[in-house]
Amino acid sequence: MIDINDGVVRVAQSVEAKKFLATHINDNVYKNIKRFSVTSFDSGHKFSKDSFTLEEKDQVAKVLVEQQDLKEQLNEAVDKILLAHRNTKLFFVLMSGPFFLILSLIKYSIKLAIFYYMFKKAKKTT
16 A cells, blocks of 8 residues: 655555545645535534544545545645745744844834933033
């Protein structure tokens, strides 16, 4: 079914092999495939962070393997996830301690420069 030799992964092109691999995909990819919905598998909630059970993964994998555009659907689902999280690195930088220190340093430098300018101007007039 799956063979790993010399760093090369070879997968049999059978339906069973594809279904086996499709059942081991992250749940977020399943939830972002346009033809599937969380509500089809979670009747209690419209939106859920719960992971799929093995039976639910088998259902999705079975439908995915039967379709011809499996790779396109999976790529599109992964693209949706990446687009949703493209600003994550920026968010982590903005919430970091060094960024806060640099921002505070700049802010207080501007305040100090304004007060110094006002002090010099007031000193000249007196």
